Amino acid sequence: MAKSTILTGLRTNADYHLGNYLGAILPMVQMARKHSSDYQINMFIPDLHSFTTPIDFDTFYEQSIRNLKVFFAAGLPLDNENVRVYRQSHVTAHSEMTVILNNFTSFGQLSRMVEFKEKRERIDEEFVSVGLFDYPVLMASDILLYDAEYVPVGDDQRQHLELARDIAERFNNRFGETFVVPKTIKQQAEFFGIEEPLRIMSLQNPDKKMSKSIDDPNGTIMLFDEPSVARKKVMSAVTDSVGSVNFDRVNQPGITNLLILLAVLCGKSQEEVNKEFTGMSQYGELKNAVADQVELLLEGVQKTFAELDDVRIMEKLGQDELYANEYSQKTLLKVQKAIGLRK
Numbered sequence: 284m285a286k287s288t289i290l291t292g293l294r295t296n297a298d299y300h301l302g303n304y305l306g307a308i309l310p311m312v313q314m315a316r317k318h319s320s321d322y323q324i325n326m327f328i329p330d331l332h333s334f335t336t337p338i339d340f341d342t343f344y345e346q347s348i349r350n351l352k353v354f355f356a357a358g359l360p361l362d363n364e365n366v367r368v369y370r371q372s373h374v375t376a377h378s379e380m381t382v383i384l385n386n387f388t389s390f391g392q393l394s395r396m397v398e399f400k401e402k403r404e405r406i407d408e409e410f411v412s413v414g415l416f417d418y419p420v421l422m423a424s425d426i427l428l429y430d431a432e433y434v435p436v437g438d439d440q441r442q443h444l445e446l447a448r449d450i451a452e453r454f455n456n457r458f459g460e461t462f463v464v465p466k467t468i469k470q471q472a473e474f475f476g477i478e479e480p481l482r483i484m485s486l487q488n489p490d491k492k493m494s495k496s497i498d499d500p501n502g503t504i505m506l507f508d509e510p511s512v513a514r515k516k517v518m519s520a521v522t523d524s525v526g527s528v529n530f531d532r533v534n535q536p537g538i539t540n541l542l543i544l545l546a547v548l549c550g551k552s553q554e555e556v557n558k559e560f561t562g563m564s565q566y567g568e569l570k571n572a573v574a575d576q577v578e579l580l581l582e583g584v585q586k587t588f589a590e591l592d593d594v595r596i597m598e599k600l601g602q603d604e605l606y607a608n609e610y611s612q613k614t615l616l617k618v619q620k621a622i623g624l625r626k
Contacts, residue, residue, distance in 0.1 A: 298505050320365070322365070397442055487520070
């Protein structure tokens with residue numbers, strides 16, 4: 284492959300919500316459209332990662348396809364050969380490479396992963412899977428199999444990206460130049476122009492991020508909510524008793540969340556939206572403005588989703604999985620030869 288690779292993915296173990304769409308899906312699609320002329324874009328479905336937390340096994344296959352379609356509804360091109368989509372589980376090299384790379388990763392490194400510690404604390408059951416512990420090595424395989432230089436990640440994944448770099452450098456030092464080492468976190472940020480990540484908070488608990496959790500159904504707007512239902516959620520959003528609209532994350536987190544939502548949905552700057560609403564004594568006008576935009580967005584996404592060509596999407600998926608298998612097997616073979624598994 285002559286072009287450098289940008290690799291990204293988003294877990295598909297549950298329906299996406301508005302925060303996922305605005306904060307992750309749209310930016311990923313926009314990134315792919317922007318860079319596809321100069322880079323190979325791999326947008327894969329990390330379905331093997333989904334098993335590290337509870338899922339509905341009976342609906343998981345259909346859920347993965349449904350969520351893939353959301354990306355196309357958001358504008359991901361179907362006919363661009365530089366944009367590849369594939370399921371992690373349908374490319375066997377991911378699993379095989381992980382088994383090998385486990386032997387070039389220290390127990391201490393994985394034990395220090397912040398996300399593992401945090402998720403372990405949130406799990407109610409005594410059972411904590413090895414998959415959750417080993418998740419970062421599978422992520423390293425996802426990256427290194429395709430010579431990916433650029434991997435846009437959130438704050439919670441930066442430590443994992445650094446681990447992928449460490450594994451690649453450790454392997455290369457021992458066996459010669461085998462892996463392309465991903466760019467540093469600083470270089471990634473410079474390339475993607477990453478600023479403060481967009482955080483859409485719960486409408487009922489604005490101190491926490493919008494979540495798919497069943498504990499917060501009224502605070503979370505799902506992409507496939509009826510637009511009228513979503514409107515009711517916005518209109519019942521928790522605010523405060525200050526009696527004046529202000530952009531203040533500390534003292535007025537609910538109002539601030541609505542202002543952020545409105546700016547993103549309208550495509551306006553935050554300053555422009557703040558100027559329009561700051562000082563208003565009634566919160567209803569702001570809520571109505573947000574609700575109008577949420578309804579418009581959901582109506583548009585759901586209409587586009589319903590009109591997608593399912594046959595064409597599955598054809599695209601099949602073609603790109605052939606590509607992913609061919610490319611990843613070449614990298615895997617290099618590694619197997621380096622460590623003596625192949626001649």
